[in-house]
Every structure is written in structure tokens, then in C-alpha cells.
Amino acid sequence: DAGVTQSPTHLIKTRGQQVTLRCSPKSGHDTVSWYQQALGQGPQFIFQYYEEEERQRGNFPDRFSGHQFPNYSSELNVNALLLGDSALYLCASSLGLAITDTQYFGPGTRLTVL
């Protein structure tokens, strides 16, 4: 049973560039959420996708956008990168939207913006 997978593992970009991160949910899961984890901090919720639509969004600017595909995989896009976007980006999947559902996390993508 494959868990949540993310690619790439590491990424280095320069300010102003754009980046796309990818996530495949755990087998059987249909909901994908993205989180940003700055060094030494807890993860912060970016947004959540279900049925190919953005369902919830955290306090992140429009430079952060996403997409969910029919196979439930998802992409996170960040435009006009800032130094402060350097962080570990985590993808989590769950089955449905119930608050009792457990979210399973991938290993993350480490983004460094120079």
C-alpha cells in the first residue's frame, strides 16, 4: 500500500522564479492538503483540494495556487518566489473531508530560495 509521495525531494530556486511541487495521495484517498513548514515551526495550512476544487484555504497569498487531477494527485505552484518561501512543503491526504479523518503526510519537498 503506497503512502503519500512527493517530488522532487529538494529544490533550489532564485527569487522571482516559479516552482511546481507534486504530490500523489495514499492509495484510496481523494483529498489532498498542502502545508508549509518553516524551520523550527509547526506546519501551516496552505489549501485543500477535493473533487478537483479548492475547498479550504489558509492565510497565504494568491502567489500560491494549486490543482488536483482526476486521479487525485495534486500540484502546488508558487509564483514570484521570495526568500521567505524557503521551507519544507508537506502534502497530506485523507479519505473525505470529515474532521475525524486522519491526514497522512508525505516526506515533503525542501524548497530553498536564494
Next chain:
Amino acid sequence: GNSVTQMEGPVTLSEEAFLTINCTYTATGYPSLFWYVQYPGEGLQLLLKATKADDKGSNKGFEATYRKETTSFHLEKGSVQVSDSAVYFCALSGGQTGANNLFFGTGTRLTVIP
């Protein structure tokens, strides 16, 4: 809004010592509560959860009880091992948003020495 306040770290304990990591939350309604653990070099893993008041979550010798009267979900373990060294995150979902995205505390780093 929803928030989680977690005991400041780092915490250093000797093997077989008793562990308590405090967690309190702010949320309306009936959130679900979680403890996640992040071992060195690994992704976030669910440690335990509780979905209603007075529920006790337990796993791998760790326990936490959902106390609505004190809005707390403290993590405890009777005898820690070196292998428990990790960062522990308290989190909630639901509350006023009714959504299952997670709000995390800042994390508590635990180091267990032989």
C-alpha cells in the same frame, strides 16, 4: 479562530523517565485533536488522536486525553526510550471552520539520553 499552544522545548529526559508535553487549544464547537511525531529525517506521522471529549488516544505507550473543560490534550508516556527522541506536534481540526485542515502547535523537541 482555531489555535494550538504547545509546551516550549526542548525537553531532555533520561531513559525510563516520565514524559508530559502540555498542549492546550482554542476552538469553538467540537474539534478533533491529534498528536503527530516527526523523527529525525522523516515525515510527520500520526501518533494518536481523539475525536470527542473524554476520549483517550493511545499508541506505542503514549497517551492523551481530550479534556474539553480545560481545553487540553496533554501527551504522556510512563517510560521513555532513546528511540522516542523526535519532535512532537499537537494539532486540531474542525472547530469553527468545520473543516478537516489541521492547525499545529510549534512543536516540542524531545531528546532522551541513555
